[in-house]
Amino acid sequence: MNKISPAVSVIIPVYNAEVYFSDIIKKVINQTLSNIEIIVIDDCSTDNTYDLICKYSASDSRVTVLKNEKNSGAGVSRNKGLLVASGEYVIFLDDDDFVEEDMLEKLFITASEHKTDVVVFRSQFSDWHTKAPTNTPWTIREDLLPSADVFSAEQIQHDFFRAFVWWPWDKFYNREHLLATGIFFQEIRTSNDLYFTASQMLLANRIAIFPEILIHHSISREASLENTRERSWQCALEALTELRHFLNDRSLYSSRGKDFKNYCLSFLKWNIDTLSGQSYFDFFDGARKFIISCDINVSDIYEDELSFFYEDMMKSSPQEYVFKVRNILFSRCRYVEAEWNDAKFQLEIANENVAIANKNVEIANENIENKKDELTAHKKLLETLNSEYAVVKNALGSERRQNSLLNDQVEDLKVKINEIEQSKSWRYTRILRCLIQIFR
Numbered sequence: 435m436n437k438i439s440p441a442v443s444v445i446i447p448v449y450n451a452e453v454y455f456s457d458i459i460k461k462v463i464n465q466t467l468s469n470i471e472i473i474v475i476d477d478c479s480t481d482n483t484y485d486l487i488c489k490y491s492a493s494d495s496r497v498t499v500l501k502n503e504k505n506s507g508a509g510v511s512r513n514k515g516l517l518v519a520s521g522e523y524v525i526f527l528d529d530d531d532f533v534e535e536d537m538l539e540k541l542f543i544t545a546s547e548h549k550t551d552v553v554v555f556r557s558q559f560s561d562w563h564t565k566a567p568t569n570t571p572w573t574i575r576e577d578l579l580p581s582a583d584v585f586s587a588e589q590i591q592h593d594f595f596r597a598f599v600w601w602p603w604d605k606f607y608n609r610e611h612l613l614a615t616g617i618f619f620q621e622i623r624t625s626n627d628l629y630f631t632a633s634q635m636l637l638a639n640r641i642a643i644f645p646e647i648l649i650h651h652s653i654s655r656e657a658s659l660e661n662t663r664e665r666s667w668q669c670a671l672e673a674l675t676e677l678r679h680f681l682n683d684r685s686l687y688s689s690r691g692k693d694f695k696n697y698c699l700s701f702l703k704w705n706i707d708t709l710s711g712q713s714y715f716d717f718f719d720g721a722r723k724f725i726i727s728c729d730i731n732v733s734d735i736y737e738d739e740l741s742f743f744y745e746d747m748m749k750s751s752p753q754e755y756v757f758k759v760r761n762i763l764f765s766r767c768r769y770v771e772a773e774w775n776d777a778k779f780q781l782e783i784a785n786e787n788v789a790i791a792n793k794n795v796e797i798a799n800e801n802i803e804n805k806k807d808e809l810t811a812h813k814k815l816l817e818t819l820n821s822e823y824a825v826v827k828n829a830l831g832s833e834r835r836q837n838s839l840l841n842d843q844v845e846d847l848k849v850k851i852n853e854i855e856q857s858k859s860w861r862y863t864r865i866l867r868c869l870i871q872i873f874r
Contacts, residue, residue: 440471440496442538443521443609447511448529449477452486455529459490462527463497467539471521475500475511509619509626512602516612524609526602532560532650541606541644548584548642552635553606554598555644559653567650573599574643586639593736594690595697600631604649607634620676623666628673628701633680636690664713670705671720674698678728692734698725699740702747707759718752 444462448455462472474497476484484501491497500514512526523545527533537555545553559568578597580589590597615637619630635641681687681694702721709717725747735741746755 440521443519445515451529473515478505530652537648551638560650625673667717
C-alpha cells in the first residue's frame with residue numbers, strides 16, 4: 435500500500451530545549467490537521483533534549499528525529515529538515531514558540547484554495563517569563579501591500595524589504611516552490627534566516643495574507659541566540675552581503691536596489707543600537723564600510739530618521755554616535771515621562787469621576803429601593819381597600835335587595851288600602867268613623 439504523503443512538514447531545529455520543548459511538540463502533535471510530519475533536528479544538545487525527542491518519536495510515528503554531527507546552528511538544521519521533508523507545504527518553527535492548535539489546518543486550507551507559494555500570517559510576541567503578549571502589527575505592513583487576496587512580490591511597488599519581517603516562522607511555504615528556487619538557509623550562527631526568507635519572498639508569484647494570530651513567539655529568554663549576538667555580530671553583515679549578491683545574480687537590483695539600501699540602513703541601525711561592549715565598536719566599523727559599499731544617495735532614503743542615521747554613520751565616531759543616541763533617548767525618556775505623568779493625572783481624575791459616579795449610582799439604587807418599599811406599602815393598602823370595598827359592595831347589594839322588598843310591600847299595602855277605601859262597607863261606615871273621632 436502506498437504511503438499517503440503528508441499535507442504539511444513541520445521543521446523544528448532544537449538545542450538544549452528539554453525545559454520547554456514539550457510545550458511546542460505537544461501543540462504540533464495535537465494539531466487539528468493530523469496528516470502532517472514533524473521533523474525535529476537536534477543540534478548536538480548537551481542536556482536531555484535528544485532523549486526527549488526520541489520519546490515523542492517512539493510514541494508518534496509522524497515524528498522524525500535527526501541529529502547534527504556537530505553544533506552548527508539553526509540554518510544547518512533547517513536545511514537538513516527541508517531536504518528530507520515530503521509534505522506539500524512546509525513551515526519552520528522555533529523550539530520555544532507557542533502555536534494555536536488549528537494553525538496548520540487554517541494555513542493548509544488557505545494555501546490550497548489560493549494555490550500559494552507562501553502564506554504570511556499574523557503573530558505576536560510572548561514574554562518568556564511573564565507570558566505577557568505584545569502585539570506586532572509591523573510584521574505585515576498592509577500599507578505597503580496590494581489589496582488583492584493573492585499577489586506577487588513584483589506587485590509590491592515600494593519599500594519591499596520592510597513589508598514583512600525576514601524570519602521564517604510566520605510563513606507557510608509550498609515545498610516544491612522552495613526547492614525549485616535552489617535557495618537554502620545560510621549556515622551562520624545568527625541572521626541565518628534573512629537571506630533565505632527575503633529571497634524566497636522576492637521569487638514568490640502567489641502570496642496570500644492570513645489575518646489571524648496563529649503563533650506566539652517567545653522573547654526575553656536568556657539562552658536565546660537573539661540575546662547573544664555580541665558573539666556573532668558579523669553574521670548580520672554576511673546576511674546583507676549574500677542578499678545583495680542574490681539581487682545582482684537575479685537581475686533584481688535595478689528594481690529593488692533603493693528598497694534594499696533603505697532596509698540596510700534600518701537593519702544596521704537596529705543592530706548598532708542593540709549591541710554593547712567591543713562588539714558594538716567592531717560592528718559599527720563594519721556597518722560603515724558596508725554602507726559606503728552600497729553607494730547610497732541621500733535622495734534615495736525614504737525616512738528622515740534613516741537620513742539622520744546615514745549622516746551620523748558617515749561623520750561620527752562610534753563614541754560620538756553613542757552619546758548622540760543616548761541624548762536622543764534621554765530626550766525621548768523625558769518626553770515619555772511627561773506623557774506618562776499627564777496620563778497618570780488624567781487617570782486620577784477619571785478615577786475620581788468614576789468614584790463620584792459610583793456614589794451617585796449607590797444613592798440612586800437606595801432611592802429605587804425606597805420607592806420599591808413605598809410601592810409595596812401602596813400595593814398592600816390598595817389590596818386592603820379593595821377587600822373593604824368588596825365587603826361594602828356586598829352589604830350595599832344586600833340593603834338594596836331588602837329595600838326593594840320593602841318597596842314592594844308598601845306598594846301592595848297601598849293597593850289594599852285603595853281597595854278598602856273604594857269598598858261599600860268603607861263608605862257606609864264613614865259617618866260612624868267620624869263620630870268615633872269626635873267623641874275620643
